[in-house]
Amino acid sequence: MNIAVLLKQVPDTTAKITISEGKVDEKSVSKWSMSPYDEYALESGLQLKEATGGNLIAITCGPERAKKMLTDTAAVGADTLVHIPDDGVSDSTHVQKLLAAAVKKFDSHVVLCGKQAADTNGGSTGPGVAELLDAACVTLVSEVNFSEGSFTTIRPSNSGTEKVIVDGLSVFAFDKGSSELRRPNVRGIMMAKKKPVESVTSSDLGVNLNPSNVKMNSQNPPPEKPAGQKFEGAEYVNEVVSKLRNEANVI
Amino acid sequence: MAYEALDFYDVDSLLTEEERMVRDMVRDWVDEEVIPNIEIACRDGVFPDEWRVALGEMGVLGAPLKGYDCPGLSYTAYGVICRELERGDSGLRSFASVQGSLAMYPIWDFGSEEQKNYYLPKMASGEWIGCFGLTEPDYGSNPGDMITKAEDMGDHYLLNGAKMWITNGSIAELAVVWAKLDGVIRGFIVEKNDPGFSAPEMKGKHSLKASVTSELVFQDCKIPKDRMLPGVKGLRGPFSCLNNARYGISWGALGSAQACFDSAKEYAMSRIQFNHPIASYQLVQNKLSWMLREITKGQLLAYHLGQKKDAGNWIPEHISLAKMNNVDIALEIARVARDIHGANGILDEYPIMRHMANLESVKTYEGTHDIHNLIIGRHITGIQAFTREA
Amino acid sequence: MDFTIIAETNGDSLHPTTYQLIGAAASMGSNSTVICPNGVGSLEAAKINGVEKVISATGDCFNIFDGGAWASALSSMCGEMILISASPNGREIGSRIAAKKGIPIIQDVVSMTEGITVSRPIYSGKAMESLTISGSAVVTLRPNAFEAALAENDAPINVVNQSADVRIAIQEAINKASERLDVTEADIIISGGRGMGTIENFSHLEEIADTVGAAVGASRAVVDEWGMPHRMQVGQTGKTVTPSLYIAVGISGAIQHLAGMRSSKYILAINKDPDAPIFGVADYGIVATWEDAIPALKSALSDLQS
Numbered sequence A: 001m002n003i004a005v006l007l008k009q010v011p012d013t014t015a016k017i018t019i020s021e022g023k024v025d026e027k028s029v030s031k032w033s034m035s036p037y038d039e040y041a042l043e044s045g046l047q048l049k050e051a052t053g054g055n056l057i058a059i060t061c062g063p064e065r066a067k068k069m070l071t072d073t074a075a076v077g078a079d080t081l082v083h084i085p086d087d088g089v090s091d092s093t094h095v096q097k098l099l100a101a102a103v104k105k106f107d108s109h110v111v112l113c114g115k116q117a118a119d120t121n122g123g124s125t126g127p128g129v130a131e132l133l134d135a136a137c138v139t140l141v142s143e144v145n146f147s148e149g150s151f152t153t154i155r156p157s158n159s160g161t162e163k164v165i166v167d168g169l170s171v172f173a174f175d176k177g178s179s180e181l182r183r184p185n186v187r188g189i190m191m192a193k194k195k196p197v198e199s200v201t202s203s204d205l206g207v208n209l210n211p212s213n214v215k216m217n218s219q220n221p222p223p224e225k226p227a228g229q230k231f232e233g234a235e236y237v238n239e240v241v242s243k244l245r246n247e248a249n250v251i
Numbered sequence B: 001m002a003y004e005a006l007d008f009y010d011v012d013s014l015l016t017e018e019e020r021m022v023r024d025m026v027r028d029w030v031d032e033e034v035i036p037n038i039e040i041a042c043r044d045g046v047f048p049d050e051w052r053v054a055l056g057e058m059g060v061l062g063a064p065l066k067g068y069d070c071p072g073l074s075y076t077a078y079g080v081i082c083r084e085l086e087r088g089d090s091g092l093r094s095f096a097s098v099q100g101s102l103a104m105y106p107i108w109d110f111g112s113e114e115q116k117n118y119y120l121p122k123m124a125s126g127e128w129i130g131c132f133g134l135t136e137p138d139y140g141s142n143p144g145d146m147i148t149k150a151e152d153m154g155d156h157y158l159l160n161g162a163k164m165w166i167t168n169g170s171i172a173e174l175a176v177v178w179a180k181l182d183g184v185i186r187g188f189i190v191e192k193n194d195p196g197f198s199a200p201e202m203k204g205k206h207s208l209k210a211s212v213t214s215e216l217v218f219q220d221c222k223i224p225k226d227r228m229l230p231g232v233k234g235l236r237g238p239f240s241c242l243n244n245a246r247y248g249i250s251w252g253a254l255g256s257a258q259a260c261f262d263s264a265k266e267y268a269m270s271r272i273q274f275n276h277p278i279a280s281y282q283l284v285q286n287k288l289s290w291m292l293r294e295i296t297k298g299q300l301l302a303y304h305l306g307q308k309k310d311a312g313n314w315i316p317e318h319i320s321l322a323k324m325n326n327v328d329i330a331l332e333i334a335r336v337a338r339d340i341h342g343a344n345g346i347l348d349e350y351p352i353m354r355h356m357a358n359l360e361s362v363k364t365y366e367g368t369h370d371i372h373n374l375i376i377g378r379h380i381t382g383i384q385a386f387t388r389e390a
Numbered sequence C: 001m002d003f004t005i006i007a008e009t010n011g012d013s014l015h016p017t018t019y020q021l022i023g024a025a026a027s028m029g030s031n032s033t034v035i036c037p038n039g040v041g042s043l044e045a046a047k048i049n050g051v052e053k054v055i056s057a058t059g060d061c062f063n064i065f066d067g068g069a070w071a072s073a074l075s076s077m078c079g080e081m082i083l084i085s086a087s088p089n090g091r092e093i094g095s096r097i098a099a100k101k102g103i104p105i106i107q108d109v110v111s112m113t114e115g116i117t118v119s120r121p122i123y124s125g126k127a128m129e130s131l132t133i134s135g136s137a138v139v140t141l142r143p144n145a146f147e148a149a150l151a152e153n154d155a156p157i158n159v160v161n162q163s164a165d166v167r168i169a170i171q172e173a174i175n176k177a178s179e180r181l182d183v184t185e186a187d188i189i190i191s192g193g194r195g196m197g198t199i200e201n202f203s204h205l206e207e208i209a210d211t212v213g214a215a216v217g218a219s220r221a222v223v224d225e226w227g228m229p230h231r232m233q234v235g236q237t238g239k240t241v242t243p244s245l246y247i248a249v250g251i252s253g254a255i256q257h258l259a260g261m262r263s264s265k266y267i268l269a270i271n272k273d274p275d276a277p278i279f280g281v282a283d284y285g286i287v288a289t290w291e292d293a294i295p296a297l298k299s300a301l302s303d304l305q306s
Helices: A036-052 A066-076 A092-105 A126-135 A186-192 A234-246 B016-033 B039-046 B049-059 B075-088 B090-110 B111-125 B236-270 B282-309 B316-340 B342-346 B354-364 B369-381 C016-027 C067-077 C089-099 C199-212 C221-226 C255-261 C292-304
Strands: A001-005 A009-011 A032-034 A055-062 A082-083 A111-114 A138-142 A143-147 A150-157 A160-166 A170-174 A196-201 A212-219 A228-234 B132-133 B150-154 B156-165 B174-179 B184-191 B213-224 C003-006 C033-039 C051-058 C082-085 C107-108 C111-113 C117-122 C129-132 C137-141 C158-161 C168-175 C188-191 C216-219 C245-247 C266-269 C284-287
Touching: A001 A066, A001 A092, A001 B342, A009 A066, A032 A036, A032 C199, A036 A111, A036 A170, A036 B369, A055 A066, A055 A092, A055 A186, A055 A234, A066 A082, A066 A196, A066 A212, A066 B016, A082 A092, A082 A212, A092 A126, A092 A150, A092 C089, A111 A126, A111 A143, A111 A186, A126 A170, A126 C067, A126 C089, A138 A150, A138 A160, A138 C067, A138 C089, A150 C082, A150 C168, A186 B016, A196 C245, A212 B111, A234 C284, A234 C292, B016 B049, B016 B075, B039 B090, B049 B090, B075 B090, B075 B236, B090 B111, B090 B174, B090 B184, B090 B236, B090 B354, B132 B156, B132 B213, B132 B342, B150 C129, B150 C137, B150 C292, B156 B174, B156 B184, B174 B213, B174 B236, B184 B213, B213 B369, B236 B282, B236 B316, B236 B354, B236 C255, B282 B316, B316 B342, B316 B354, B316 B369, B342 C188, B354 C051, B354 C221, C003 C016, C016 C033, C016 C082, C016 C137, C033 C067, C051 C067, C067 C089, C089 C107, C089 C137, C107 C117, C188 C199, C199 C216, C216 C221, C245 C255, C245 C292, C266 C292
Parallel strands: A001 A055, A001 A111, A055 A082, A082 A196, A111 A170, A138 A170, A228 C284, B132 B174, B150 B174, C003 C033, C003 C082, C033 C051, C051 C158, C082 C137, C107 C137, C188 C216, C188 C245, C245 C266, C266 C284
Antiparallel strands: A009 A032, A143 A150, A150 A160, A160 C168, A212 C129, B150 B156, B156 B213, B174 B184, C111 C117, C117 C129
């Protein structure tokens, strides 16, 4: 079975984000990591690979630096490393087309990814790629299993969780999974350095990146939080709660 | 907050991809498994067995050794591993140093083929822990006058004597013990259950509390003839081991120093006195800037020495300089960091006092600071000053 | 620009977010077409100001949530500009509709102005991004970020029966008692300190936690003195947390505690000592005993939930 795992390299969630000239300054990012939900997808992919004797294809669309992340995935067991340079990629349709084409090119039987990337926080990729592949998609899953020719997965429901069975080619978008990504070891690292990263461009994939109708104007620091407000007495609780909802938008 | 290693000159950008991956692997493990548990381990005075298992699973024990299921990494990678481990705790790094450089290395370099095949794979996997017996109660800086001796009894050797300050002693499956056979220093492998051998733990340390330190006692200890290391005679044996361990320490000490710097910087930025963070005061900035300066120099020293180790164009004096310097600055950085933390610096909420107490041992073991000065002094002048005898 | 809104529902009625989606379209000077999947809330939707017509989309394909089936049933009814709630299901349907139509999707928008220019948080709120859309797009809106439309309308309702391939089936419902979250994964944390008086009083914090799906944390002082589990401890030697909202009750705010929680997005401090250092890092501070403040907080929060 060919298991495609879609991954993205993002600034580590603990890294400071600084803005310079209306754009997030990538050079000032102290640490790049695999997006956290993608790690759960990768671990689940590795377990599927072990259970089915499959082949794990790690795919990323991103700049040159993202190749490092692919090599890291090889250290824990990815078999094929696919890098799609992100030149000319400017909106969700581009990324999805490239990823879907790569999934097809590598003849994948199942696609795993994170529910959203830690940089764009969108959540469009999994279902979007599924649509382009005419595949089923289940999002916010915590595990994926394969038995008797079909995939089952666990997703949240109103009353807890539910076990869902899916037919045919499927995309699973992971929330926090049931197992953490395994740690590499020196043996894996030694093998990983010998594993080539295949670069596949948009033209290799036959994808035409048409001009986008979305233009990024600027990226900015979040609005300054209002100065701390202090209230004397429990009678202000209601007022504070409404501020938490309307001003801070956190409840 | 995620640990952001101080690397002012981007020295780590000189690492190979493989070395970087090994660094990240060990760093993540230290963050996730060591730092949250180290204070409890110190309080209980134990080396957590899970750490032995994890080091074996990661495959970092005996890092630079090749073959016999050993990792086969570069010396630079070995240094990086020591640095990352010691950011957690010097006791943890000591465990790895002793296993790799002092127990596995002599078997790898001086052992028979049978010895290598029998011991090394299980030591690399962490299944068997090793220790190293050189220092004696009365012979520390002067190991050449050791008392422990071995006698050839025809079908076995008989060991008598005692070793002291032996890291991993009581938890070890085997000890590489240096003893005199007919007046010549030779290496012997002693196994845990050999008759006449015991390894009582030394209690009451104020330093390296998460590391096991023991005595090794040999009372008519009987070992088979095939346990002597055939490949080396004299002090060259133990000194080759020490060279590798000291090399690892020169990197390791930087890990402690970086941990102390990190904590001091964080603390200085958040501690408010006289209405402002203490980091905004010149005296504190002076301290932080001095720390950065010394760490950066130490990093360049360690990296360059690593390259020399990998290229094979090093002399023991190079290692003496790096061990001496980097431990010295790490200890001073720990003290200054304690100062920046004020009274909070003595609490186990911060890693400072633990690193500081650990580094007092690190300054002394594997060649004291002063002995390394004498090694370099002899290199400069050609005159040995260890002893008044010529 | 014509706006299509896919209603967010709450089981058998409209979710309040639907009013905000319609309000957002109205603020752009547009009336909207509201599609109610499975027909849920269509009568209610017809009453909301700014709604031109309601499409009650019915069919077996809506019996279970399959984003692919829903998107395929709904997309042909959607116009140029499609607004959906940035809820998990909304994001999924929106992504599939966008991919099906070959148009971009912009998720989790918090403001929208003529142009159309939108802004959205990125990097988990550590930055904001401003984008201009020319042409068709799907936009998901963050709940509670837009003014809700009022309900004084009477728009027509068309019932459209749709069918689509459903490719997923529920094999087993797993009901589980909702476990309380761990402090490292919760979006809201309510922590108590020595000011809580006794360990028994933590039950009041737990009740609040259960109301809003929060985790319960503690300061080192009470973890040590009252023998509470170490995994609850927030601070220098405990967990470092960065929730959206950190509620500190009876915690004075020693530097070791602040080290573990000061990066929280918002901090609410409740303490009877007006000079407690915790107020120095709090966005909202209430000077009161927990005995006075906690019951009020509990009822205010449960009012919001219902």
